[in-house]
Amino acid sequence: MRLLLILLALLPGLPAYADDLAGQIDRFIQAQFANSPVTVNVEVRTPKAQWPACATPQLALTQSVRLWGAVTLSARCGDERRFIQTQVAATGRYLVAARAIRAGHALTAADVKVVRGRLDTLPPRALSDARRALGAVSLRNIGRAQPLTAPMLRRPWLVKAGQPVQVRVQGESFTISGNGKAMNNAAADDSVRVRMTSGRIVSGHVGEDGEVRITL
Numbered sequence: 001m002r003l004l005l006i007l008l009a010l011l012p013g014l015p016a017y018a019d020d021l022a023g024q025i026d027r028f029i030q031a032q033f034a035n036s037p038v039t040v041n042v043e044v045r046t047p048k049a050q051w052p053a054c055a056t057p058q059l060a061l062t063q064s065v066r067l068w069g070a071v072t073l074s075a076r077c078g079d080e081r082r083f084i085q086t087q088v089a090a091t092g093r094y095l096v097a098a099r100a101i102r103a104g105h106a107l108t109a110a111d112v113k114v115v116r117g118r119l120d121t122l123p124p125r126a127l128s129d130a131r132r133a134l135g136a137v138s139l140r141n142i143g144r145a146q147p148l149t150a151p152m153l154r155r156p157w158l159v160k161a162g163q164p165v166q167v168r169v170q171g172e173s174f175t176i177s178g179n180g181k182a183m184n185n186a187a188a189d190d191s192v193r194v195r196m197t198s199g200r201i202v203s204g205h206v207g208e209d210g211e212v213r214i215t216l
Contacts, residue, residue, distance in 0.1 A: 021051055025073060028059045029088055032067050038092035038119065040068065045085040052077045068120040090119040094147060095127045101142040106156070107133050112148070125150040155187035158210045167194055167204060171216045182212075 026042045033040055054077035062072045062083070068090035075082045098113035105111070112133050119126070127133055127148045136153035159165055159182045169176040179197055186192035186206045193203050194212055204214040 038090050041089040043087045045087055052082045092119050093128055095133055097142045097144055097146050100144050101138050103138055103140050105138045107136050122147050123149050157185045158188050158206050159186045159192055161185055165212050167212045169214045
């Protein structure tokens with residue numbers, strides 16, 4: 001009887017570690033969305049038998065493009081490292097087409113609507129910032145209420161091939177400006193090649209103001 005009482009006393013402590021580890025994982029992923037309007041629900045998929053042996057493993061994100069959907073965590077106990085598979089359901093804001101949009105149309109505020117729903121079920125590179133869509137040109141026909149993604153749209157060209165552009169070279173303690181002609185079309189933040197008045201060809205990135213910037 002005494003042995004049975006001891007075993008009964010110990011049993012409640014066995015799942016406590018498992019629940020605590022699941023709680024650690026939940027808190028770790030929740031922390032990635034601190035100060036964010038996104039809410040998440042975390043499910044640990046890895047069986048408990050494959051969890052690390054220590055009570056408080058060091059958790060870290062593995063290289064991943066997104067923080068929702070199938071997310072793999074690294075859990076380290078000293079020299080031992082385990083990988084924990086989780087499924088993160090995320091709810092937040094994203095963009096949809098407010099009406100049917102034809103290919104070649106430049107999007108306006110009337111074409112874009114912000115909705116709230118499951119982010120982990122959206123197609124890759126779904127947009128959440130209206131600034132990424134407004135003024136962009138649709139590359140295909142888009143149905144009403146369809147989520148907007150980056151591959152559907154082409155941002156408007158700030159620089160076109162043959163257009164005169166100003167080039168600014170920024171070094172650690174100096175700035176040099178010059179003029180040239182763009183050799184390809186480019187949107188903001190895109191790479192562009194420029195033939196300088198000297199004939200030399202340089203590469204830089206287009207700023208929001210259309211200036212080509214090169215950082216050394």
